[in-house]
Amino acid sequence: MQMSVSPAKLDNGIGASKEAPPTVLEAIRTFADERRSFWIVVSLLVLFVAWEIAGRIPISFAFPTFLETVSAFGELVADGSMHNAYFLTLQPLVLGVVISAAVGIGLGVAMGLSDKAEWLLAPVFIVLQAAPMAALVPLVTFVYGIGLTAKTLAVIMLALPVIVLNSYKAVRHVNPSLVDMCRSFQGSRMQQIFKIIIPDASPVLFAGLRLGIAAGFIGVMLAELLITPTGIGDLITYHRSVANYAHMYAAVASIIAVSTLTLAGLQYVEAHLLRPEKRRK
C-alpha cells in the first residue's frame, strides 16, 4: 500500500520533507486529502455495497440487488430500448429547456433592467416558483393532448419560473461600481448592458440555468409518468407492471445519473470556458 501511495505524494511535493516515514494509515489519509477522486470512489462504493446488501437480505420483494440492476441496465442498453427511451425523453426536455432559457433569461434580464417589467412580472413568477406547479401538469393534456407539445410545456412550466427569477436576481445584484465605471467612461446603455451587466450577471444566470435544467428533468419525468407513458417514463411504468424490478430500477437510476452528469458537465463548461477568472492556473 505504502509503495503505491508514496509516488503520488512525492509528485505533489508534500511529505517529501517529512522526517519520520509515515504509517500506512497516515499515508492513506494524506493520499485521500490530496485526491478528490478517491472520495468519489469511496462514496460510490459505500452506497453500492449498502444497496447490494439490502438487496441480498432482501428488504423487500421489489428491491433488486445492485448487481442485478447493473446487469438489467446492460440488457436495456444491449437491446436498444434504453437508447430509444432517451431519444424520446430528451426531445421535450431539450426543447423545453432551450425555450425556457431563451424566454426566461430574456424576461429576467428585462425585469432586472426595467422597474415597469419588474412590477408587472416579478410577483407572478415569485408565486409560480413557490407554488407546486406540478398540480397544473394534468391541465396541459386537456389542450395539447399527450404529444411532444404537452411534454415540452410540462418542462417549461417547471423550468421557466426558476430561470426567470435567477436572471432577475442576477441583474439586480450586478456590482454597482462596475456600472458606475461604465457610465463614467460614457458607455451607452447598450454597452452597459452587454459589456458590464450581462457578463457580471452570468455566474448567477448560469446557476439559474442549472436549477432550470434540474426542474426540467423533474417536469419531463412527471409528464412521462402522468400524461403519457413514453421514453424513460414508459420504461419505468412497463417494467413495474411486469414486475421486472431490476430493469425498472436501472431506468430510474439512469435518469438520475444523466441529470447529475448534465448538471456537472454544465458547471465544468462554465468554469473552464466562460469564466477565465475562476480557472485554476
Added chain:
Amino acid sequence: MANSALARGDNLKFATGNDAVVQVRDIFKNYGDVEALRGINLEFERGKLTTLLGPSGCGKTTLLKIIAGLVPATSGEIRVNGRAVTGPGPERAFVFQDFALMPWATVLRNVGFGLELKGMPAAERDRTARRYIEQVGLAGFEQKYPHELSGGMRQRVGIARAFAVNADVLLLDEPFSAVDEQNRRKFQEDLLRLVELEKKTFIFVTHSIEEAVYVSDRIVLLSPRPGRVSQIIDPMIDRSASPDDIRRDAGYLDVVEEIWQGLRQYAE
C-alpha cells in the same frame, strides 16, 4: 488660512485667465430628508492636486460623484472647462475605491476599456493601454486577470485605465484605502510624480490626514451632517525634499496637527 478659493468664483475672472478647470457652484444634495451637502462653492485649478478631506458622512465621495456626473445634484451647478456638467464626460476620468475592474477581463482589456467604449480600433487601443500599463509599472502583467493581482496592483490598473482616456480631470475616490500601508506610501509618491508629469487636474478624496497633507497642493476640509466647506488649507510642502524628510518636516507636522484640531470635534 488661505480662503481665496471661495472668493474668486465668478465667471468673469475665469474668462480673464484664471486657471480654474472645475467650478462647483452652490451645490446642494439631499437624499430624501437627509441633507448630504449644503451650499458647496469650490474651484479646482489646472495641474494641481486638491484633496477633499473629512470624517465619514461629510459627503466627500458624494461631491466627487456629483463632479463626475455619476450622481445628480439636488441644486447647483458644476462647470468643467466652462461648460455645465449634465453627466459623465470625456474630460473627466474616475478612479474607484473598490477598483471597479471587470473580473472576466485581462489587465490589457481593463485598461483599454474606456477606449473600447469610445469605439477605438483594437490595435490602437491595445497600443495605448500597453503604454499606460508600463507607466504604472505593470509591464508584463497585460494578460493577467484582476484576481491574480494584489490590491495595490489592481488599483494601478484602475489608475492606468483613467489615464488611458487622456482626460483633463482625474477624480480619485479614496483610491488607496484598500491598499496596504507599505504600498500606500509608494503609491503616494508615484501619484506626486504623475501630477508633476501629466499636468492634469486631480481631485482626490481621502479620510487620512497624513495622506492629504503629503500629496495635496490644497486641502478642502468638509464638516459632516450636512456636508459643508469648513476650511481650505494650502499645505505648501517643499516637495524637493526626500519623501522621508517631508514626513519628518516641522511644517508638514504642523499642518497635520492643525487639521486634526479642526476635525477632532467630529471624532466619535
Added chain:
Amino acid sequence: MTLFGTRIPMMASLVFWLLVWEIVGQLDVMFLIPPITSIVSAGFDLVQTGSWQDASMITLRSFLYGMSLAIVVGVPLGVLMGRVKVIDNIFGLWVNMFVSAPLSALVPILMILFGMGETTVIVTVFLFAVWIIVLDARAGVMQVPTSLVEMGRSYGASRWTIFSKIILLSALPEILAGIRIGLIRGVKGVVIGQILVSIIGYGELFELYSRSFDMERFWALTMLLFVAAMLLSAGVEHFEKRIEYYAGAR
C-alpha cells in the same frame, strides 16, 4: 413602480393579472380558464365539502410527517458533515446529487416499496425536502467564525458548550434558511407524490376534477394550494428575519 407620482406596491400587479384573467374567463375563450369570480365561489363551496376537508387532513398529515422526518434527519446529518471530514466526504457526493436530481422518477419505486398510500407520499416529502436542509445546515456549521470558537475556548468553555452554545447557535440562520427552502420543496413533494399515487388526498381530488372537467373546482383547489404555499413561505421568512436580527451582528 411609481405612477403619477404615487408608489404602487409590487404585489399590486397580481391584482392586475387577476383582472386580466377575469376578463379572459368572462369572454369564454377557453373552457380551461373560467372567470376568477366563479373559481372563488367554487372555492367557498369546496372548503365546506367533507371530501376536501378529509383530503386536506391527509395532505397536511403527510406533509408534517415527511417534513419532521426531513428536519430530524437532515439537520443532524448536515451538522455532522460540517464537523466530521470523513462523513462529509462520503455523503457529500450523494447529497449534492440528490438535491438537484429528478426525484419524481423515484416515486414509482416508492410506490412499489411503500404501497399506494400515505407512506409513499410521506417518503416523497422527505426526499424532496431533506437534501437542501442537510446542505444548508452543513454550510452554516462550516462558516462559524473561528474567532468565535477561539473566544469560547479562551474563556474555558467545554467542547460541548462550544458546540451547543456557539456552533449550533451561530449556524441557526442557515439551518432555518434550509428548512424554509425545504418546506417549499416539501409542498412540491406532497403534490407530486399525491398526483402520482393519485388515489389519496389532493391527488385524488385533482384526478376527479380533471376527469369530470370541473375546471372551477380544479382551479380553486390549485389556488388554495398556491396560497397555502405562499403563506407558509412568508411565515417562515418572517420568523427567519427575527433570527437574522441577531445574526446580522456577526
